[in-house]
Amino acid sequence: MSFDQQLQDAITLFQQQNYDAAEERFTTLATSYPDQGICQLYLAQLGILKGNGSNHIESLNTLLNLLPALSDGHHILGQCYLQSGKLPDAARSFYQALMAKWSGEQPINSVETKHRTPKPKAINFDSDMALQLLWQVLAQFYAAGIYAFPTAGTLLGLERSGALLPNDKDIDIGVDWIQMSQAIQLLESNGWVEFSRSYNLINPRCFRHSSGLIVDLCGYGTNEATGEAISGLWMKEVPFDWNRITYFPAISLLSKVSPAGPIYYLTSPESILESLYGPNWKQEDPYFDTIVCAYNLKGLSWLHRCYAYSRLYEHWRNSNIEPCKRILDSLTTKLPQDIFLKKLANHISSINNPKISERKKRVLALGYFDLFHIGHLNYLRYAKSKGEQLIVGVAPDSFSLLSKGYGPIQTEIERKTLIENLAEVDDAQLVLVRMDDTENAATWIKSLDIDTVVCGEEWQGSSRWKKLETILNSMQITVLYAPKTQEISTTILKKRMHQNYYESMHTPKPDH
Structure with a gap:
């Protein structure tokens, strides 16, 4: 069987999420055909999925020294660095992925078109069922004395229309950071299972229900110097200021009756939503990327850069132009001296814009x-x-x-x-x-x-x-x-x- 045929068989296993069999095939191919970089890219992604992406950093660096214009290779290397907590290296690799894609050189075309990690199987998000489960979990937390409340997109939907957002895919629950361990124990005792290692984060923690529904358990602490509440995306064993940290007005809760019983709810949900989504939070905005563009982010931390560059690359690669524009608007505002990002913003803005796209010499x-x-x-x-x-x-x-x-x-x-x-x-x-x-x-x-x-x-x-x-x-x-x-x-x-x-x-x- 030719290399191409063996490769396609391995790719099929990968796309079917039969990861153990796929890893065995790619390992065999990489041994037999050491000059085929595509095998290294797949093996690195399999390593990331299993939580050992760091094992592939050296081989990817070797590959990229030979093929520096391999944009997806830089992106996968960034994921390996990110999983290892090497955030400056991860941000640099994600940025290099953007620059390599910009250059337009793709020496291994098959790598660029075939190697992408399959998306998790889509969950049929039943809004009514999810809302019932939300009230149930919040009532259980209330009964256990755990200060938990709807937050982020879940709170946004409830305050806009009294329901969950129609395009949502999970429910977001805020919890006092001091009580995070207690909240996790309660979820696990009720059959919830941690999902995808919580994407290597200690905040939020992600759990999956038997129905397939995901809950993001978002911890909130207090900035003792200012009295502000803080949350965000936090990693273990990295300097705290490397994390993506969001700042909120001080949290105050009240008791409220839900269909499942008494729960905690924010005393002033409007102020929390405005701090996160801006003054126009009541208006629908399908292209607002909370991870990158949240209003209550200060500066541009290493983890924030990682998410911004990585998500920009993914959107650009998939021709999602409007989300690219929104992310670039945020980045060029925070990094006004970055000439490359300005050029990329101009390029993205010209796509599908006949007036801007007129032929230039x-x-x-x-x-x-x-x-x-x-x-x-x-x-x-x-x-x-x-x-x-x-x-x-x-x-x-x-x-x-x-x-x-x-x-x-x-x-x-x-x-x-x-x-x-x-x-x-x-x-x-x-x-x-x-x-x-x-x-x-x-x-x-x-x-x-x-x-x-x-x-x-x-x-x-x-x-x-x-x-x-x-x-x-x-x-x-x-x-x-x-x-x-x-x-x-x-x-x-x-x-x-x-x-x-x-x-x-x-x-x-x-x-x-």
């Missing part, structure tokens, strides 16, 4: 851009002046190794990251084809929808570019040559560095 600039200097900047500014959108092709390390026998001082990822964060640049891509492979190079340039290519004047008249210019002109692509900035180049910088090093090593040091 696209210019391509090419180079290594090693040890970036003023000559590079002048070249890119000249190129940008010849059109409206500047796309920069960054030559990969492998091209230098092949032509020169050594690599650039800066890696391709370092060089590309620097370039795509310049205000003049609209997009940056790693070059896929060497320019001396003229036919394929022209085809690659054409695939980028380029109108004009701008080269350095040192290439004008070379046999390579004479041939390439002829082919590109036949494709209605213009080739221009930018003037060279005198007395500066990467070679000159290297010579300066060598000279400075030599002098520092051979200049006598004064005695003290």
Whole structure:
């Protein structure tokens, strides 16, 4: 049986959520075909599902060193770091997933289209049954002396219409953080089972009823310095300020009669809802992402970044444009200096907007851009002046190794990251084809929808570019040559560095 056939069989098991059998198949394939990165991606996801994603961090880093543009690989690595509590590394990986997707390079197309983790089986959310269960659980908590109350989306539905939100999928119950263990024991004694390890969080804790209904048990504590109530998404064994922390007015409860008996309810539910959803909380907003955009978040913690970048990536990957816009609005407000996020926001906003999406003249600039200097900047500014959108092709390390026998001082990822964060640049891509492979190079340039290519004047008249210019002109692509900035180049910088090093090593040091 061919690799593709074996792979498809393993994928089918994975999609059917037959995880043990799928893991066995992928492990066998990874051993027999060690160069097939797709197997590593599936195995990492299986590890995440079983709670041991940390075991796959090293192998994913190795894979991404070889395939840095594999956006889903960065996203899965971020999930592994997140599960391990390495939140700065997780946020960085999720951000790199966005940048890799932005670049548009997907060396392993089958990975990008097939490897996604199956969504949990959809629960048929019966609002009436869920509401009855909510009153029942709250009454049980009340009888046990546990201060528990409807919160978040459940409270929102009750205050808007006296019912649960029609598109809800779980019920949200707030509980005094000091009584969290007692509340968990009561749920478990009534047959509730912890669901998906509560997504590796200590707050909220997620439990599943025999009917399939999920309850999120959200702990509320008190900020002793301000008297505010605090809640949010908290992880174990990370610095507390790394967590996603939400701040509320002080919690006050009253007794209220429900269909199942007396329960606790918020004295001022409106103030709690306004703090979380904003002043227009009574109006329906299907694209409001509470996890990322809640009004009562302060700053942008590491866990908040992880959720924001990860959810943005998932929405973008699934072409959910409106949620992308809302998340990007929140991120660009909190991170106004982040040029990449601004560019991404502009790009997302242009999708399905004919007025914004009108054809713009696209210019391509090419180079290594090693040890970036003023000559590079002048070249890119000249190129940008010849059109409206500047796309920069960054030559990969492998091209230098092949032509020169050594690599650039800066890696391709370092060089590309620097370039795509310049205000003049609209997009940056790693070059896929060497320019001396003229036919394929022209085809690659054409695939980028380029109108004009701008080269350095040192290439004008070379046999390579004479041939390439002829082919590109036949494709209605213009080739221009930018003037060279005198007395500066990467070679000159290297010579300066060598000279400075030599002098520092051979200049006598004064005695003290």
